[in-house]
Amino acid sequence: MSDKQLILVVDDDPDLVESVSMKLESEDFRVAKAYDGIEAMDRIKEERPALIILDVMMPRKNGYELCDELKSSDEYKDIVVVLLTAVADAVTSTSYTHMGGKTTLADDFIPKPIELDKLMEMVKDNLE
């Protein structure tokens, strides 16, 4: 088993998943990929990543729902979640109130379009 840390990248845009994955691999991380919240949960159960880079707007199960599910689970609440959000101009913290007033608490967030170097810095900081 490799001792490289595993990062799960979740976004419904395959090009974003690929570009972020390539950057992570170049920084010596292992990468798993998923394209919506349901696939992501499958990967989490199979491989238990150290950190998840999670898009908010996705089909079937969105990033808020998945983040809620993880953070309310004893088994998965310690996995670091970094949200990717396209509405970050209006977001100033990792706590989001959404759908029916529910609040999600992620560990960090980064606005789209992503600056890859900034994202790598954020990933490393959160894994320290």
Place this chain on the structure above:
Amino acid sequence: MQKLEGSRVKASERERMIDTLRANGIKLSLEMTLITIRASSSESDPNARFLKLMGENRINLPFLCDAARDAITSGTYCMLSEDIPRAERIIAGDKTLAPNLEYLPSVGSISVFPHNFSLAFIGGVLRLMGESGAPLYGLATSISALTMITDFSRLGPTVDYFARHMSLPGNHSPFSPELHIKSM
């Protein structure tokens, strides 16, 4: 050389080919219109003017392919069909651009990903596209996906054929978009 022809392919060989065509996902677009712009290189480039106008008016182009051969440049673009009336009004204001445009309505894209930079994968997907009988109006690769443009009415049958002949994850994301983000 072994000849591989449709149903005469041995089961074991078919298994190997399916295995070769392992993908993580297939995505279909909404209904779009294909716009082709051809021009001689001596003209002021209508492709550049078209792109500038679309950018200034925040009209999204989900597919873009540029080509040049000898003295002829050719741009192929797809635009959501719902954006066409607005785009036509904008283009009509540029008297030299409008005559250079050809429209093909009701097309859609099929994107298969990831291609992992494999020519064998791309060739295999194109073989399936040919076997499905769908016409191919445009082809492009991005960092992850291979995207093909065909008739919108053929998207369903084509993706069914792909799904039968490719190895996809059991819990595959929806083929068609559930979200549509529009710039206002």
